[in-house]
Amino acid sequence: xxxxxxxxxxxxxxxxxxxxxxxxxxxxxxxxxxxxxxxxxxxxxxxxxxxxxxxxxxxxxxxxxxxxxxxxxxxxxxxxxxxxxxxxxxxxxxxxxxxxxxxxxxxxxxxxxxxxxxxxxx
Numbered sequence: 216x217x218x219x220x221x222x223x224x225x226x227x228x229x230x231x232x233x234x235x236x237x238x239x240x241x242x243x244x245x246x247x248x249x250x251x252x253x254x255x256x257x258x259x260x261x262x263x264x265x266x267x268x269x270x271x272x273x274x275x276x277x278x279x280x281x282x283x284x285x286x287x288x289x290x291x292x293x294x295x296x297x298x299x300x301x302x303x304x305x306x307x308x309x310x311x312x313x314x315x316x317x318x319x320x321x322x323x324x325x326x327x328x329x330x331x332x333x334x335x336x337x
Contacts, residue, residue, distance in 0.1 A: 226279030
C-alpha cells in the first residue's frame with residue numbers, strides 16, 4: 216500500500232526487541248492473508264486494508280503503540296496449542312514458547328494494554 220494511503224497516527228514509534236519484531240511482523244502478514252481468504256465477506260476489504268496498514272507500519276519504521284497492541288494477542292497465539300512435552304528437547308521448546316509469551320505480555324503491560332477477554336485460560 217502506498218504511504219499516502221497509510222493510517223496516520225500521532226503515537227510515537229515504539230522500540231521493540233528484534234526477535235519480537237519479527238514475530239509481530241509475521242502476525243501482521245498472517246492477518247492480511249486471513250483477511251484475503253475472506254474475500255467474499257462484506258467486511259473483507261476493511262480487514263485487508265487494516266492488515267496492510269499494520270504491515271506498512273513495519274515497512275516505514277513507524278511501529279506505534281497501537282500497532283504493537285493490535286498484534287500482541289495474535290502473536291501470543293501464533294503457535295498451535297502446546298501439548299505437554301515428553302522429551303528434554305520438547306521441554307526446551309515449550310520453555311522457549313513460554314518465554315516469548317512472557318516477553319509479549321510484559322511489552323503489552325509496559326505499553327498500557329489490557330489482556331483480551333479470557334476464553335479458556337489456565
